[in-house]
Amino acid sequence: MKYLLRYILFALILQCVPVLKVSAQPEHPRPRQADSAKQCAICHYRWVFAFFVEHRSTPIAPLQEKKVVGSQEMCLSCHDGSVMDSRDRICNDPGHRVGNIPSKRVRIPATFPLDQFGRMTCSTCHTPHATTKEEGKIGGFFLRAPNINSSFCKQCHITKTGGKADGNHPTDISAQDVPQQVLDAGGRLGTDMPNQIICETCHSPHGGVNNRFLVLTVEDPKTRSVLCEACHTKKPGLTGDEAHHQNSHPYDLTPGKIPKIPKKWNNGQEVVLGTGGELVCRTCHIPHAAADKQALLVERNSNDSLCIECHGDHKNIASSSHYRTIVDPEELNIKGQKASDLGPCSPCHLVHHGAGKLMWARTSAQISGRPGEYCNSCHQPGGAAEKVMPKEFSHPIDITMTAKTAPGVLPLFDDIRGENPDGKIRCATCHNFHDPYPMFDDPDNKGTQQGKYLRFSEQGASGVCMQCHPRQGLVKNTDHDLTLIAPDFVNAQGITVSQGGVCSPCHSVHQDQQQKLLWAAPRGPAKLQWWNQTYSSDYNVMTMLCTGCHAPDSIGAEKIPKYGLHPKDFLVPGRELTLELSDDRPTRFEDDDFPLYSDDGEIIDTGNIVCVTCHNPHQWEPYRQAQGPGRNVEGNVANSFLRPGLDVQFCSRCHGRDSLIMYQYFHRDIGREKTEPSFSFK
């Protein structure tokens, strides 16, 4: 009997083995309130009787010990269309992330379960047990807690609340209008006030368009900043001012080579661009955790430092007279901001709500883009820069250019679009207002320097001229290049060659004295005293421009014409003009042309032969489109600034077969008066 009892005891112990196995689950703690009933285990898979009670696998199902109730696979097992079709929203859009460990910026309430690895699962937010009669308050999405005006979101995303004070886009404010576009895309409004902005106005945890699950895109190449624009541009949005974001910084455009967009901002934040490389609102602004809390900027913009990060080519303005912050600290822009409180950009430009194109901040009048309008806001009588105003005789503006004069490197402008390759010359064609170089002494303030703000200043002070006048640029390194032969020469405007560059001895773009060719060199007499006074004209502008230098005691005294000009009033008729016309102005000095001039210096069909009829003062060798030799060379008939063709047909070009007879007749007649040959070829 004793043995019998032992057997019975042994048998009972063995029969209890499965039960002991179930009890021994060190890795996976026994769940609370587990129930193997179908209603529970249909989602709580590990509660299936075979697994949980019998702790065994089945022929078709391995033993399940881990918690999988909130896994995406479990959710999809019903949300694949068999109960609810959420394939689009849960599994294929970039919705709220699951399967990752929440960042430190997120605070997960203790009642929101994570999986055993601390990762987000569907059940972190959702539970089927949450359905109540107050379906509306719960949200109808099986959320674990009521979601009143996005209160559910804020339980975890504590750093995304607090509005601008915490560097976040404000919520729980009433927008004047919310575009239907946002609502159609799934954006929701709060219920406490009209058009209440809540988290879900912009974000949809399922059904968003990007990994921030925004309801509309901010960086798509086709629709770009559409979410921001929906409220802040195209519709009145929050401010009630329809024009609030007109005349703003350009966006939704791919920047050109300049400005240069950095990969990262100075504070290390990634620079966000549209998927096509476009500048988008999000490039400068960030709706959460903004460094600049007022404007929600990605980085603080102290002294316009954010602007300069892209517009680095404008940084030289800080050393210029255009730096209003230093030059005129008390000056106010149209927002009433004092220059001394601003960086170098904001006195002239407002990123949003400018007075016109270029986000102009210097006049409240709407800027239309007409010629000189921006510049005149300062460079006018009574303006901040009235001392530096365009003179009466200046390079023409608001004209188009021909192919020969417009190589396409300088910007042209129209009234509507601004910069336009087919536009016209404006101040900004030659001037870069943000770069003062080259500098020169300020005649009004001794000891200080003034900037010319010229483009291509790295090519010298006249570098910009040669961009449109490349043929005239061949004057470099010739005997007419005073930077080589007379660097101390001062033109009629008081500008030295070193200040003004190679063009400046003869031409001054802005002056108040001479209109003809914007002449800056001294004018000479119309005829020299030893010329035949009878034949020479008493007044001939074109001659006077040359004799300003090529006269006794002048810089060109060594090259004075020995004989006078072609007889006065013996005008050359009948030549066919082949000149190209530009804006009704004749183009001068064509290679195959021998221009004739009126006494006033206009090219005419029948006119006087003057120096430049035969000479091209900008090109040393007629058959070589090149700059000069760079040293003083004695000329001959093959160079000497002569025009092409003169070496073989100097006279016959006009006089034909009669050339020799006429030459002998007229020149011998002249010679007979002086009893010596009038002219001889060496």
Place this chain on the structure above:
Amino acid sequence: MRTIKTFLLLFIFIPVSIQICCGDDVPVIQTRHLFDIEADFLHPSDIAVGTKGRVYVLDGVNSRVVIFDRKGNYKSSFGTRGNGRGTFNNPIGIDVDNNGAVYIADSGNHLIQVFDPEGHFTFEFPVDTKKSPLPADPTDIALDDAMNRCYVVDNDNHRILVYTKDGSKLLEKWGERGEKPGEFQYPFLAATDNQSTLYVVDVLNTRVQALNAEGRTMSVIGKWGVDRGQFYRPKGIAIDKNNRIYVSDSYLGVVQVFERFRKFLGVLGNEKKELLRFNTPSGIVVDNDLHIYVIEMTLNRARVFQILN
């Protein structure tokens, strides 16, 4: 005494032995893997075999149908997302009649669209919503050429709608929400056999109901569980030419095989008699050559096997 000892020993060891043997013992329906079909699907849900060897994959979230030949070579596709003719909104079920006409259960657009074998739109008909608490949610359509019928599964309204094949006439409505025979909880995919029996996967009742032409439940196949012949998430159903019934279980990842009406036959396995494990198997179909096509929804592909026994 000796007898008592012997009895006790048997009492001890027999249950343990039974537990061990049964744990691994499951009949395997052997198959040989032929090929997989992939074509940038996005959560495909169902598959059908048509005339001239055409295979139609319903590429649900892409809202299109992709046509392949019987070797899995891409031929063409039709349909885009939309709500007009020839466009779909997350369709789920597909079937092909004996003439090759392709019927699509366009769940999101609440209607049935019919196309010719090449994918050209033929006609459409809306799914009836009279007296239904929710908008129609047609998740599948099963065709019965012999009866000139089509059975539309209205998932959200837990019922089957019987139409003439041309959709012109609603003949009957079968079922409501419930657990009794003839009632449904989220019926999903369906198929017919050659004896005009309709088989409907009753997802949350974890069973397949076999209905005769009058709508009476002839038998219930499977029940709740994770063991042989039981279902956890039944989804797809197919009938082969021998009237064997194949049911996919998207969470257990297996395809189980039953005799007509009830008896469990086995589970699809490979040539080594190892169980075939699928990832979210959904719609299935078996052609006359006993090739079984299984949609793996989350892997965005269809797997094709030759059934060997």
